[in-house]
Amino acid sequence: MTATASPPAPSALFTDLYQLTMMQGYFAYGLHREEAVFDLYFRRPPFHGGFAVWAGLEPALDLLERLRFTGGDLAYLESLGLFRPDFLTALRGWKFTGRVTAFREGSVVFAHEPLLTVTAPLWEAQLVETALLNTLNFQTLVATKAARCVLAAEASPHGGQIVEFGARRAQGPNGAVSAARAAFVGGAVGTSNVEAGREFGLPLTGTHAHAWVESFPDELAAFRAYAALYPDSTTLLLDTVDTLRSGLPNALTVARELRAAGHELRGVRLDSGDLAYLSRRIRAALDTAGFPEVKIVASNDLSESVIASVIAEGGRVDVYGVGTQLATAGGEGGGALGGVFKLAQLGGVPKMKLTGDPAKSSLPGVKQVWRAVGEDGEYALDVLTLGGAPREGERVSDPTNPLRFSRLPGGLTWQNAREVVLEGGRRTGTPETLQQAQARARADLARLPEGTRRALNPHIYRVGLGDDVAGLRDRVAEALRAHTGA
Numbered sequence: 001m002t003a004t005a006s007p008p009a010p011s012a013l014f015t016d017l018y019q020l021t022m023m024q025g026y027f028a029y030g031l032h033r034e035e036a037v038f039d040l041y042f043r044r045p046p047f048h049g050g051f052a053v054w055a056g057l058e059p060a061l062d063l064l065e066r067l068r069f070t071g072g073d074l075a076y077l078e079s080l081g082l083f084r085p086d087f088l089t090a091l092r093g094w095k096f097t098g099r100v101t102a103f104r105e106g107s108v109v110f111a112h113e114p115l116l117t118v119t120a121p122l123w124e125a126q127l128v129e130t131a132l133l134n135t136l137n138f139q140t141l142v143a144t145k146a147a148r149c150v151l152a153a154e155a156s157p158h159g160g161q162i163v164e165f166g167a168r169r170a171q172g173p174n175g176a177v178s179a180a181r182a183a184f185v186g187g188a189v190g191t192s193n194v195e196a197g198r199e200f201g202l203p204l205t206g207t208h209a210h211a212w213v214e215s216f217p218d219e220l221a222a223f224r225a226y227a228a229l230y231p232d233s234t235t236l237l238l239d240t241v242d243t244l245r246s247g248l249p250n251a252l253t254v255a256r257e258l259r260a261a262g263h264e265l266r267g268v269r270l271d272s273g274d275l276a277y278l279s280r281r282i283r284a285a286l287d288t289a290g291f292p293e294v295k296i297v298a299s300n301d302l303s304e305s306v307i308a309s310v311i312a313e314g315g316r317v318d319v320y321g322v323g324t325q326l327a328t329a330g331g332e333g334g335g336a337l338g339g340v341f342k343l344a345q346l347g348g349v350p351k352m353k354l355t356g357d358p359a360k361s362s363l364p365g366v367k368q369v370w371r372a373v374g375e376d377g378e379y380a381l382d383v384l385t386l387g388g389a390p391r392e393g394e395r396v397s398d399p400t401n402p403l404r405f406s407r408l409p410g411g412l413t414w415q416n417a418r419e420v421v422l423e424g425g426r427r428t429g430t431p432e433t434l435q436q437a438q439a440r441a442r443a444d445l446a447r448l449p450e451g452t453r454r455a456l457n458p459h460i461y462r463v464g465l466g467d468d469v470a471g472l473r474d475r476v477a478e479a480l481r482a483h484t485g486a
């Protein structure tokens, strides 16, 4: 089945109260139709990693296309006693009419580059900040975690796949469904979450639990009963009694019985103990018994580092079922992605937030993101400009430290990294499928310098400011300081 890309649109009230109070203010002071440009970006990749996998774009576009205030929404806002009748009346026909320029879903992206730019009347852009950040921060975070697990699994000489098992531990039902979607973008091949399967056409996958074994007189009876129901898709959980002494011999018995009846056991699952040691022992036993095609699935608090450790010890796991750590994007540097949405221009005038911390100041102006491809086809660096592609010899500076700069070498091909994906409030093309997004993530990850993909202390991929962006930032900052005397 082709995976579809979007869930049902959330309500226009899925926003922070201050967006609505500001909207009313823009309306009252006649600013609401001023053309605003907002950039969405993050300042640090998650998990102390070197990259992020951009996910959630199609649901975000869906939201922008479909967002309306219903009669019920307006009645609730009226009941708050904060909003004037003329403003509420104006919201009646409100819709998003702007433009969105963004990386395509699944792209590998980096800190400080605008991932998505909204150009729209000020009150429209302001309202959608919360929902856009919610959707894109979370899905990008989980897609990145999935990609880290996939990279770890694929480091095995025998290969390895990731499936998502996290619904029981995710942050609420919506979190679980979005996480399953994002995990697929990041490279997971399936999910156990049936609702996500229905909503997005994701491939469903699953084994059975310990309760199944405990519900029969003995383990062999339980294995036989499951295999009789699902003769072509049975994966048996081996550790309810004892993985090597009971689960393995019983699974071999059932594998032989299935084969005699014209079927094949699909797999076995390990859910405790040393997964490297057990998977090696079980692989050897299955191979010796004539079942080299039976897959070994492993689960139990897996993460990219556990997967790497299992592989480093010669483990023979074919499929890793990753639950809690994937759906909650856990681990060091995980938990949340700190993407922000900052005003870059209003009514044609560049805007910026200065603040005391240079790493937190925003970049004014309407920027383009250019990605350099080296002669070997690898991505080399990304550069922000106010227009065309960067030039050989041009000075590019570190976005957080103007004292760090370099000159662009030759031999690079420049790609405009983003596209206009929404114009006049409507998508510019048909929504992409999740398979397209997943394929893009895979292809992009393959083009990253190897050190940037590393899970631990990665090489930092360079994002630089072209001379024009740095110059504009310095001029706007200077004007702000002069104005305030700071």
Ligand SMILES: Nc1ncnc2c1ncn2[C@@H]1O[C@H](COP(=O)(O)OP(=O)(O)OP(=O)(O)O)[C@@H](O)[C@H]1O
Pocket: 271, 272, 273, 274, 275, 276, 277, 299, 300, 301, 302, 306, 309, 310, 313
């Ligand atoms: N070879 C390995 N290298 C690194 N970590 C591993 C390895 N094998 C298993 N682990 C991880 O070690 C952790 C604890 O495993 P342990 O064997 O103690 O679990 P357990 O005894 O089965 O616990 P429980 O049954 O409560 O889940 C799990 O997170 C598991 O994924």
Ligand SMILES: O=P(O)(O)OC[C@H]1O[C@H](OP(=O)(O)OP(=O)(O)O)[C@H](O)[C@@H]1O
Pocket: 165, 166, 168, 169, 271, 299, 300, 301, 302, 321, 322, 323, 324, 325
């Ligand atoms: O990555 P995880 O979060 O471990 O997700 C998957 C786990 O979920 C199930 O067990 P569950 O955790 O419900 O019970 P268990 O700890 O007794 O195995 C399953 O057997 C896995 O161990």
Ligand SMILES: O=C(O)c1cccnc1
Pocket: 165, 166, 192, 205, 206, 207, 208, 269, 299, 321, 323
């Ligand atoms: O199908 C499974 O094996 C499964 C599903 C969810 C959580 N743990 C395991």
